[in-house]
Amino acid sequence: MGTETADTESTHLLPASGGRPPKVPADRFHFAYTIFFTLGLGFLLPWNAFITAVDYFTYLYPEASVDRVFAVVYMLVALFCLLLIILYSHKSDAYFRINLGLSLFVVALLVVPVMDAVYIKGRVGLYDGFDVTTAAVALSGLADALVQGGIIGSAGEMPERYMQAVVAGTAASGVLISFLRIVTKAAYSQDATGLRKSAILYFAVSIVIMAICIVFYNVAHRLPVIKYYKDLKVQAVNEEKELNGPLTGSLWRSSLLNTVGKVKWYGFGIILIYIVTLSIFPGYITEDVHSELLKDWYAVLLITGYNVFDLVGKSLTAFYLLENAKIAIWGCVARLLFFPLFYGCLHGPTFFRTEIPVMILTCLLGLTNGYLTSVLMIMAPKVVPLQHAETAGIVIVLFLIIGLAAGSVVAWFWVI
Template identity: 30%
Template sequence: MAEGRAPSRLEGKYIAIIVCWLLGNGCLFSWNSMLTIGDYYAYLFPKYHPARVLTLVYQPFALGTIAILAYHEAKINTRKRNLFGYSLFFISTFLVLVIWPRLVGEELEHTLGYAQLVVLLVLQMLMFRAVWLVIFHLCHLSWFSLVQTFQSFLAGLAASGALTSGLRLITKAIFDNSKDGFRKGAILFFSISTIFELLCLILYALVFPKLPIVKYYRNKAALEGSKTVAADLAAGGVTIETPNDPIPVDRLSIKELLMQNIDYALDIFMIYVLTLSIFPGFLSEDTGSHSLGSWYALVLIAMYNVWDLIGRYVPLLKWVKLESRKGIMVAILLRYLLIPAFYFTAKYGDQGWMIILTSFLGLTNGYLTVCVFTSAPKGYKGPEQNALGNILVFFLLGGIFAGVTLDWLWLIGKGW
């Protein structure tokens, strides 16, 4: 390695933790913005189940994209991909902010047609392609580094939901009684989201690659044979000295890694199948009417997001962290008891019980996600860790796809 002294393994650790938290937050801020204003879209498209449609329509494209990225994971320039992803975040949220109010008009109409819904879906697909371009890389990058930075990134993903829920509650309180309040609240909401995505783009482009701890682990991965971090190292001012006749790195194939870690892949798949079969579609449309009125769905989504965030910090307490492979699998299977619990609570229970159940759904989602990702086998070489991280994120997305599809089953017997 050339250019200056070698970066330290722990130098800049706490700054890196904060930056990873912010970048994780930025990965899902746009996604959660779209989900959190579900009441606005339900008002615009009351016949089209927008909470379900918006989470389903982009999934086949995202799953196909991630499958290609997973297959070619060893050859992709991750810096270009992340810069493109964060740029796409900023552009898509900006387009929603600029185009959408013009489609709706100054006076909010109670129902809109297919044309406006298609435009919204196109903007959303741009946004969510960026989501998985960035999450896919930052997850496997975090596998190269300390557990604390990875956990901070995962917590940042959940924090985006908590922050957007808080902002949505604030904008609703401000504009709830004003004329055209839905539209004004949505415009303010997406204005904040656009600014935040621009901040994350600048943060990743100018700050993240120069952190000493990031340079250390990227350098370590490069020396172990990873070819995906060269551009990031160059951006951080680090160059790798390679021999004239490099020796090919002997590494496990994707199939071999999957077979060795199939239980972890199924774990992450099953976590998100259950979660997305309930959140946000069921919570937005099928929980009945209670004294909270139009605030009810927003409160449920906010409670899920807050407890999801809390759950991602619980494993910091070593005595409650699950690390046993069998223990994690048993906990995930027992979590499926939440399906009948939600069914009977929606049918017979009051809003207090539903809020408790939703909070538990979020808590277990965050807790088990961190347990799986931080307990998955270590000791692999850099390229193998990269590939294993990609495999787990692919199964996570597969679980989301299956979950949002199964979410439609709650509508059986209720009409369309």
């Protein structure tokens, strides 16, 4: 969607009795869109950096289940913090939460390269270093809850194209890390020195992009188009306050439950999407399928294929947005068919166990994950009044984290 549609889109966001300024400011040079895209890319980079450097951490800490520990710690911390944010979001400011989260991301990302330089120095078995790294992962989980909840919530208060930008940015994060993974695998030897250089590169790139995110976010609130929609929200909040009184106590709880009720089916679809996706990607792809031809490049290429098509899917909603929620949710249910199809790639006919069917299925997994996620994330905040769109966005992120956690658990069992 281009800026020329912003005026039309904004009519869905206006409070019922609100007036309207004569014209919606243009998103000059698509700068607001670019900012939301960059923020979407940014808040997933720390997690991608930690999990992509798993070879480096496994080398340093051979007796630790690095990827599983990281996943459990990150998801649980993010889930707990999101619950708190939902309960108290009406008492806190999104601007403060997002800036705090971005700053915590920088601190967490600095831990690994600094510790490598001054203490670890490539030595194996220093498990106090693993404890510190796990604490940095937990800090990233906290930062993720603050930033992702705030950004998705803020995008939910604006026209659809800005939520699409955020969601596409999250996919671009995976593509960027996959590109870095290919570059480092081709350029560096897979020994201690090469793994160390690769890990430091992941974290250095992530820190630079996080700094850009901080600058962009603090510029964003000055842009006329963003100020316009913030003013609409303030107007809607004030009207509701005049009508019902301050949104506190039982009135806030009732409002929150009403918001959850309105977005629950969108949340159900999101949970289904990520149960299926995380059950297969990346565990099945990195551990269960193998190629005599491509050897250890096979998993790298499959992950890259998934990430590229996830980005394609999340970008398609900029051109065509499926506006029928029932079809989108049934599409999430239909993705359960990926289980027997991927199972067939392990135990089915000979051709089904070759590289081409696995690559096609992996790309389809990414494409459907990207498109359906984008559709549901865009639509959910639009089913509530403008003044509750931020809360709806944060609730949808909570459903997303629940889906990620559930999918990570199912991944341990379904191919056994």
